Amino acid sequence: MTDEIPTRKQSFVTRITGQKWTRYHVRVFIHTFIMFYGTTFLQIFSYVLFHAARKTLSTVKPSLINVWTSNTSNPNGPPLFESKQSAAKFLGALDTGFMITYAIGLYICGYLGDHYNPRRILALGMALSAISVFTFGFVTETFHIYSAPLYAILWISNGFFQSVGWPLVVCIMGSWFGKTARGTVIGAWSTNASVGNILATLIASWTVNIGYQWPFLIICSALFFYSILIFFHLPSAPWEVEMEVREEEGKEPMKRNDSERPPPLGFFRAWLLPGVIAFAISYLCLKLVNDGFFFWLPFYLHNGLHWPESTADGLAAWYDVGGIISSIIAGALSDRMKSRTAIVFTMLLLSTGTLLAYAHSPESYYWNAFLLLIVGFFIGGPLNMIAGCITSDLGKSEVLRGNAEALATVTGIIDGTGSVGSAIGQWLIPLVRNWFGWDAIFYGFMIMVVLSALCISPVLWRERKENKHQKVSQKTNDPVNRMEMS
Secondary structure, X not given: OOOHHHHHHHHHHHHHOOOOOOHHHHHHHHHHHHHHOOEEEOOOEEEOXXXXXXXXXXXXXXXXXXXXXXXXXXXXXXXXXXXXXXXXXXXXXXXXXXXXXXXXXXXXXXXXXXXXXXXXXXXXXXXXXXXXXXXXXXXXXXXXXXXXXXXXXXXXXXXXXXXXXXXXXXXXXXXXXXXXXXXXXXXXXXXXXXXXXXXXXXXXXXXXXXXXXXXXHHHHHHHHHHHXXXXXXXXXXXHHHHHHHHHHOOOOOOOOOOOOOOOEOOHHHHHOOOOHHHHHHHHHHHHHHHHHHHHHXXXXXXXXXXXXXXXXXXXXXXXXXXHHHHXXXXXXXHOOOOOHHHHHHHHHHHHHHHHHHHHOOOOOHHHHHHHHHHHHHHHHHHHHHHHHHHHHHHHOOOOOOOOOEOHHHHHHHHHHHHHHHHHHHHHHHHHHHHHHOHHHHHHHHHHHHHHHHHHHHHHHHHHHHHHHHHHHHHHHHOHHHHHHHO
């Protein structure tokens, strides 16, 4: 065993410098990818995570509206809601409440992730989210408990429980993977959001016809099971594995070194790191658009374009397919460029044209699928870039030089601010639809992506000036140029 310690320790150092993968890196990648958004595999492995549980509500909204407005929701009196419009407004209020508590929770959980063991907090949040969503979707329908206050309490609480997920998984990934490969690795890994959306919609489309409670049961059961697996098998960071190795050897904890966890940076000081405020506001605008598609696309396809519910759920998955492709390509490309911001900025500007095209798309399944793929490419990609590798870069800023832990806090700040925008969007979308129709929503989305691009333009300008200054410095310090100048 003693011979293994230098080997393991060396593997930590080489991976941190971007040279070699260890089995711990593979385990982290797989667990955090699977953990955040789930699936079932050959009836042997069943795993679902936060986003799939969250997505389920949006995929079964038409079924919920039908039940809530029928006499079955109250056999001895009027239905839970008198009209489908009032039921849709209530669902919009649920989404808004969810995003408000989600945003608040992100600020809190991001801070906690830099102060306490992220693995344990993560597992607890997953288990509590599974219980709340299971009660919301399965228990209430199975036992015919239709209560608007109960629905509100369960779903709004779920928003707080789910806020544990993103800042802590980004913290864990950022702790294991260095900047040189961060775009490629985290770009591919951050597709878990889109993968989870696809899997949740497919599960719903396969099972919603036999009852909307069954997608909830499948996803929540897997989510709870995987919370247990995460608690016992997910290494949070190299410092945690190093501590475990030394405990097994009966040795004293090591003094401050590269493999030990650095002290946490304060919440308010994290806001002042370069680029954090700009990307937080940009993410607010962009997340409003993305979560508008996330929460309302299946409903739009069913209500606005009159597709059957199961068909609408399957069609909506093409938006996430575009996000998956974009995240992988943009992430890998960003590792070979001096600025990730330039890629995000360009894609945001191009997304306005794709939104305009989709707003006037014909009622054709194949045209809708193609245009949703393109829209998802230019919106989902930048969203995942900001939430993943750019946030990791900011949280591991050169200003800190490894002397402070800020990754989970920065992730909570950016995603929390974005969730404020999402909460505003979920409140506005049903109102705008009722007043002006679906076209107005898409024009509003175009305005928001332009604002998102403008917010990060100062960062792009600063990065270009810094790159130009570096080139001048390199020329000045080049021995050949010195000789020519002399």
